[in-house]
Amino acid sequence: MDAKPLPKSDDGPVTGRPTVAVHKFTSCDGCQLAFLNLGDDLLTLAGLVDIRHFAEAGMVDPEAQVDIAFVEGSITTPDEYERIRRIRASSRFLVALGACATAGGLQALRNLNGLTQEWMAGIYATPAYIRTLETSTAISTHVKVDLELWGCPVNGRQVLGAVRALLFGVLPEREHDKVCLECKRERAVCVMVARGIPCMGPVTLSGCGALCPRFGRDCYACYGPAENANTAALGRRLAGLGLPPEAAAHRFHFINNGAPAFLEAGRRAAEGGFDDG
Amino acid sequence: MAEERDIRINVPVLARVEGEGSLHLRIQGGRIAELGLRIFEPPRLFEKFLVGRDCREVPDMVARICGICPVAYQMSAVHAIESILEIDPGPWVRAMRRLLYCGEWIESHSLHIHLLAAPDFLGFGSAPEMAKVHPAEVRRGLRLQAAGNEIIRVLGGRSVHPVGVCIGGFHHAPAPEAMRELLARLRGVLPDAEELVDWCARLGAGGAQRRLTCLALRHPAEYPMNEGRLTTGDGLDFGSSEFDRHIEEFQVPHSTALHALLHGEPYLVGPLARLNLNRDHLPVAVRQVMDSAGVRLPSHDMFHSMSARAVEILYALHEAIRLLETYEPAQRSAAEYRPRAGIGYSATEAPRGVLWHRYEIDADGRIVDARIVPPTSQNQACIEADLRASLEDQGLERPESELRALAEKVIRNYDPCISCATHFLDLTVDRL
Structure with a gap:
């Protein structure tokens, strides 16, 4: 049986109880805290939407089809390269969360000099055990991203604003000042x-x-x-x-x-x- | 049972551990023949890209190792670098750094207890699910977490990757009004913290009782945070500059992380280790709450780490209140200094345990070499030993779902902040 085709980001507002996922890639976990530090609002959010996958908060269903997928972290391993494609295919809106997801993060410093393998050898006795890519790259390098929330870290106002706006089928107003x-x-x-x-x-x-x-x-x-x-x-x-x-x-x-x-x-x-x- | 079982408890994503892991067991003749805890955390190579940077950039860089304990990384870094530059930031900075650390302990421990671990103990899948049955307890936890975050925000502008810390002290001294408001808020949540100690004590024990070697800082006059010598409580005592003479870190093919061993043996760092070795420095008010809740120390049952975190939340609140009661803004919030070449070390007590940094800088203040040993990689060997003992104790003939649930609980007792383990590897080895 083929799964029902998922509505796309330009299909208008979400109807029914919306589903949300929070995924982690190479990162410090700090942007997910924008959710976990919401206090009472976290409980309200969990009532308003159906959080299908958010490993750090206890919900695990990484392959779930969702309306909004928040993605924290950059792409630095062959596995992550595959995983982000699967997440894109199973989400209606994909939101890149924070500096790692929008620009590769601080760890993208490895991209500047091509020394990744040398650096690996300097830290790990047997770097061959570890599969890592030469570069740390933003999510948009690999798949279409519907919304980028910049910041290291992003804050609760940004993530809640994004959820609210996307549920109404619009993109949140973008920051554009300096x-x-x-x-x-x-x-x-x-x-x-x-x-x-x-x-x-x-x-x-x-x-x-x-x-x-x-x-x-x-x-x-x-x-x-x-x-x-x-x-x-x-x-x-x-x-x-x-x-x-x-x-x-x-x-x-x-x-x-x-x-x-x-x-x-x-x-x-x-x-x-x-x-x- | 003589039968041979080969169980792969593949938990592709281990819920409520920051990062991802899976566990592989090979059971032969009723014993665990092979146990491998795999944790997937791609390397970010911090120790390498720090090289060549100005030492003043280090506090903002190393904060990014962990979103949950950025203060710990900033604290170990500034103390190590200040030891090279021969800076004495003075009593005001010392007190404010202690206050900042109190905030992080309260925030991190509250997050762990309520959002990550308590659902396990009470049989819920997540904190929001638990909140439907135990709304008051979950809200109490969220209030405490927010109070810890507020301390960091007042001193650092925001609770994740705060911007207040610099080499020599702080960029900014908070206004007395802001500190008075903070003080009132912390006093307001003291009853929450007292109730929490009692509640965690009632969550119960149940782990494998075994002799744990504990390692923590020890300070002559106070519960340790930023200062002190490392001790195991049985005669071993050393300064942070001797850390790598006692502790060896190495890559283990069957596992996924750099393991650390103390003279060849697994050891425990973190709240329970700290409390076991420093309980005499707790103020009377904390000890009374602990005693009436029935928290008995020392304990070598890792299931008591929940109570240890609750006691440390209460302690950190008392300590923060004490520091705030006498607060006055400093004339100068940071000491001045000149660059100077040298090697410096520091170990401080991150929420999850001893966090060791070593830096070498050149005469212009540029980083020549950096080494960071986070608490989670130190606990890794201990977690595996605990898993082995706990699973065998409970009976290996149990169905996989039960073994998995127990294993997850055991691992979570250590609160492994996987992304703070700068060395966790995404390893692919055929174990069969």
């Missing part, structure tokens, strides 16, 4: 202007509430690149503040190093390409 704007709204003093601290706020997507500048420290871009991020202008500013090329490159090649805008800007910074006065 952290600088959030900073102004929060009336935080600009750490770069006031104290000369190299800050990633001008190129980073909003959504965190400008946590770092409010704490008097630099933004380190854990929410990833904003749309139309002017990385060249920031690159020149970082050089102007006295950051050597390697240090400036590290600012871009950090939590979201695999995001194309940061990957490219970091490479240019490393070559001293922004250091033109």
Whole structure:
């Protein structure tokens, strides 16, 4: 018997009691905590939707067909490469959750130098026992993603907003500001202007509430690149503040190093390409 | 039973363990001939990509090893690096780091008890399912978890991957009003924590009684978090710089993780080990609750680890309240320093047990070498030994479903935070 064809993401709102799955790939588990830290709202959510698979919360049915599949983590093993395809085929909406799923995560630093095998040998006596890919990549590298929630980690507001919107058959309103704007709204003093601290706020997507500048420290871009991020202008500013090329490159090649805008800007910074006065 | 059984309890995804695992048993002549706990956690190679980074970037990087215990990784890292840079951050920073760690213990232990382990003990598939029958108990747990998260949020901006910690101290000193609100909230959940100790004590024992070698930090004056020497309580005592002379970490083909052995033997780290070795440092108020609940120490029954976590939640709440009662914002929230070459070590008490870091940095403050030994890989050998003993005790002729349920409970007692085990491998070996 063939399974009934699953409605697709453009088929309109979900009817009946919606089904949800939370899947883990290569990650720290921190984005799943956006659900597990919801408190009472977690119990409310479990009543509103049918959580079919969420191993960390006790529900196990990895092959379940669901309306919304949340995917945490990046693709780093041959098994994960296969598994994400099966999940795509059995979900109506697929939501990539956090920096690992949207950009490959901090562990995508291995992609920069092609040293994965050498690094494996440096840690494991018999690396042949371990199957791992050369790269750590975002979910969208492999399958169609309906919605990306950026952040390291994502927060409860983001995941609940996504569930609500998707159940109505629409995509949630996207963050599109830069952290600088959030900073102004929060009336935080600009750490770069006031104290000369190299800050990633001008190129980073909003959504965190400008946590770092409010704490008097630099933004380190854990929410990833904003749309139309002017990385060249920031690159020149970082050089102007006295950051050597390697240090400036590290600012871009950090939590979201695999995001194309940061990957490219970091490479240019490393070559001293922004250091033109 | 003389019959030979070959059971693969393949739990492709082991529910409520962060990460995935499966267990393979080979039973011959009524004994376990072979036992392999497989845990699938792809390597992320943190120790390698830390090399070449500025040491100031390390706290924000290592936090990403574990979303449930990021504070522990930040704490071991800053202490190790500060020992190289010869920084003494002073009493304010010391107190605030202790407060931050209290938050993580409360959050992590509450999460484990209510969302991960208690459903096992009471026969539910998940916490939301358990909440239909025990709503007050689940909500009590969620309140405690939220209170722990709130401590981390006040000091670090958010509870997962907090942004407050830096080498030398904190980026930011919270305002007194924020700390007063936090204090009131923590006082409000003290009765919850007291009830929890009683409740966990009634969840019962039932594990295999065997001699466990416990390893934990020991501090002369206080219950250990950030400071102290490592001890087993029977004469072995060493500083964090001697860790790798006593503990050997190695890859085991039949298993999936780097195992760690203490002088060649399995050992236990974590709440029960800590409590067994440091119960004399608990304040009277905590001991009274413990005594009236019937929690007896020392215990070598891993099923008592639930009670140990509850006692530590109560302790951490008392300690956080004590630290907040005298809070004043610092003039300077972080000590200043200059880069300096050297090698530094630190062991701190993560919620799941001893977390050891070693860093070598160059004269410009760049990481030359990094080593991290998380608690879960230290407990791995102990988990396997416990599984072997517990399953044999219960009778191997039992149906697979019962063996599986018991095995899951045994494993979960160790609260193995699989993604915090930076070394867990996705291993494929033919075991037959």
